Amino acid sequence: MSGSYENELAVALEAVRAAAEVCQSVQASITPDVLEKKDRSPVTVADYASQAVVCRALAEAFPDDPVIGEEDSAALQQPDQAPFLNRVKEELGKVGIDGTPEEICGWIDRGGQSEYSNRFWTLDPIDGTKGFLRGEQYAIALALIVDGKPQLGVLGCPNLPTAEPWDGQPGCLFSAVAGEGAATWSMEDSDAAPVMVRVSETSDPASAVMCESVESGHSSHGHSAQLAEKLNISGQPVRLDSQAKYAVVARGEADMYLRLPTRKDYNEKIWDHAAGVLVVLEAGGTVTDLAGRELDFTHGRELRENRGVIVTNGPLHSAVLETLGAIGVA
Numbered sequence: 016m017s018g019s020y021e022n023e024l025a026v027a028l029e030a031v032r033a034a035a036e037v038c039q040s041v042q043a044s045i046t047p048d049v050l051e052k053k054d055r056s057p058v059t060v061a062d063y064a065s066q067a068v069v070c071r072a073l074a075e076a077f078p079d080d081p082v083i084g085e086e087d088s089a090a091l092q093q094p095d096q097a098p099f100l101n102r103v104k105e106e107l108g109k110v111g112i113d114g115t116p117e118e119i120c121g122w123i124d125r126g127g128q129s130e131y132s133n134r135f136w137t138l139d140p141i142d143g144t145k146g147f148l149r150g151e152q153y154a155i156a157l158a159l160i161v162d163g164k165p166q167l168g169v170l171g172c173p174n175l176p177t178a179e180p181w182d183g184q185p186g187c188l189f190s191a192v193a194g195e196g197a198a199t200w201s202m203e204d205s206d207a208a209p210v211m212v213r214v215s216e217t218s219d220p221a222s223a224v225m226c227e228s229v230e231s232g233h234s235s236h237g238h239s240a241q242l243a244e245k246l247n248i249s250g251q252p253v254r255l256d257s258q259a260k261y262a263v264v265a266r267g268e269a270d271m272y273l274r275l276p277t278r279k280d281y282n283e284k285i286w287d288h289a290a291g292v293l294v295v296l297e298a299g300g301t302v303t304d305l306a307g308r309e310l311d312f313t314h315g316r317e318l319r320e321n322r323g324v325i326v327t328n329g330p331l332h333s334a335v336l337e338t339l340g341a342i343g344v345a
C-alpha cells in the first residue's frame with residue numbers, strides 16, 4: 016500500500032502484530048482456576064507487555080510523538096512487584112525484546128501522556144479485558160490523531176475469525192488511513208496482501224444486525240432492546256467485547272454498534288474508540304454520539320464533550336438517532 020502515513024502504517028501494523036503475539040502467549044496461560052479466582056494478573060502482565068511493545072516501536076520510529084496510552088508503570092515499580100515485572104520481561108523476551116526493568120518501565124511510561132497535542136498516538140494495549148480473560152474477543156487498538164482527527168488506525172483482533180480469503184481462521188487486523196479506505200489483514204500470514212473492507216448496505220432497520228458490549232455495565236442492554244423493538248429488529252443483538260465491534264460493522268457483518276450510557280459520570284476514553292472510529296468511517300460507515308455530533312478527540316484522555324457512541328453502516332444512522340430520541344435515550 017502506498018499513500019500518506021505509509022511509514023506510520025507499517026510501524027503501527029508491525030507493533031500491533033507483536034503486541035498481539037504477546038497477548039496470545041499470555042492468554043494461553045489462563046487456566047479456569049485463574050478465572051474462578053478472578054485473578055487479574057494475567058491481563059495485567061499482558062497489558063503492560065503489550066503497551067511496552069507498541070510504545071517502544073513508536074519511540075524508535077517517531078521519537079517526538081506523544082502517546083496517550085491506558086497504562087503506566089507506577090504500580091509495577093513498587094519493590095514487591097519485582098516478580099511481576101519479571102513476568103512482563105519474560106513475555107517480552109518471547110517476542111525477541113530484551114530490556115532491563117528500567118527500560119521496560121520507560122517504554123510503558125512513554126504512553127503516559129495525557130494532554131492533547133496536534134499530533135499524538137493513542138493506545139489501548141488490551142481493549143476488552145473481560146473478553147481476554149474469558150478467552151473471547153479483545154483488541155489491541157492504536158491510532159494516530161492529527162489536528163484532532165484520527166488519521167490512521169490499526170486494530171489487532173487475535174480471536175476474531177478472518178473473513179474471506181482466509182477461511183475463518185482466528186486472528187485478523189484492520190487498518191485505516193484517512194481518505195484511503197479500510198482494510199483487513201491476516202494475523203497468521205503476515206505476507207498476505209490486505210483486503211479492503213466495506214460496511215453493509217442494509218437500509219431496512221427491521222433486518223439490521225445490532226452489536227453491543229457483553230457487559231451490561233458498559234452499554235445499556237435495556238435501551239438497545241427498546242430501540243430494537245421500536246425498529247422491529249427481530250434478530251438478537253450480537254454481543255462481543257472490545258473494538259472488535261467496530262471491526263464487524265466495518266466488514267459488513269453487523270449493521271450497527273451501540274454504546275448507550277449506563278451512568279452519567281462515565282466519560283468514554285479516546286483509546287477505546289479512535290482506531291475503531293476511523294476503520295468504520297473509512298469502510299463507509301457513520302460514527303457520532305447520541306446527539307449526532309462527531310467524536311471530539313481534542314480533550315486529552317476522555318471524550319468529555321460526547322455522550323454515547325452510535326456506529327452504523329450510514330443508511331441506518333438517522334433512524335437509530337431519531338428512535339433513540341423518541342424513547343428518551345438521546
Ligand SMILES: Nc1ncnc2c1ncn2[C@@H]1O[C@H](COP(=O)(O)O)[C@@H](O)[C@H]1OP(=O)(O)O
Pocket residue numbers: 142143144228229230232233234255256257258276277278281287
Ligand atoms: N460505565 C462504562 N461505560 C462505558 N464503558 C466503560 C464503562 N466502564 C468501563 N468501560 C470501558 O469499556 C471498555 C470495554 O468495553 P466493551 O464492553 O466494549 O469491551 C473498557 O475499556 C472499559 O474501560 P476500563 O478498561 O477502564 O474498565
Ligand SMILES: [Mg+2]
Pocket residue numbers: 139141142143286287
Ligand atoms: Mg479499553
